[in-house]
Amino acid sequence: MDKTPRWALPMLFAGQAQKELFHNEALTLIDALLHGRAQSADVAVPPSAPEPGQCWVVADGASGAWEDHEGDIACWTEGGWRFLMPKAGLFIDLADRGHAIFHDGSQWRDGAIRNDGLYVEDERVVSERQAAIAAPFGGATIDAEARATIAAILAALRAHGLIAA
Template sequence: MDGTARWALPLLFAGQAQKEITHNEALVLIDALLHARVESADLASPPGTPLVGQCWIVADGATGDWAGKMGAIALWTEGGWRFVPPRAGLCVAVADRDHRVFHEGTEWRAGTIRQDGVYLNEDKVVGARMAAIAGPVGGGVIDVEARSVVADILAALRGHGLIAA
């Protein structure tokens, strides 16, 4: 076995010459995967002037140096592109989406917590905080006030996506 089981990080061997090359390659891959962040998950061709250490998730229809690497994490290094195939459970922050994605074993999926709310199965179930609902203040016609407050509560729950509209 010349690589680790999960990420195929190169292993050192007894009597191996130039161990620093193998060790440094493993560190480059660990650096890309530890608290991973990619610039985008929507590019199908390599960016023109990447900076060393920047990463992307290769989109479908990849071309150029990324051809055949769909779904992989593309890492720009001083030695050129390195590609890391995703594994189930890998979670990555995507800069241009402002939320995380995770690999579920077959494909990348958007995370449930995003800037604009909480999602389940791509349906927003919690959105931005809405204004407070005033409670009934008493009076002669309690039924009308109660109905009004219940209607406001239902409108807020629908607005948050917690119940269907």
């Protein structure tokens, strides 16, 4: 086997000539994957002036140097574009979305934790933190049990950080 099974990193062999080339290629690919961050997952055309180390998740309809690499991670290096095929479980933080995406083995999906809340199956189940809710008071008829229950609910929401104190 001349490459690692998961990310196809080049392996070194005894007596191999120019080992530094294979070693450096492996380091370049690891650098792209380790704590991965991409500029966007919505771009299908390679940028005109990328900086070394910048990466993108190639969008559908890719053209130019990215043609036939839809869904791959494209990283610009001093030696040109390097492409990595995603594997199930890979998370990449996206600069333009402000949250991570992950690969489920067949496609990229938005992560559960986003700037505007927590999502389960792309449905927001916890939203942004809201303003404080005033504790119940007054009224012509005071129902102590109802007020105690509401106060307990508010205390739980505040304890979990879902609303301000």
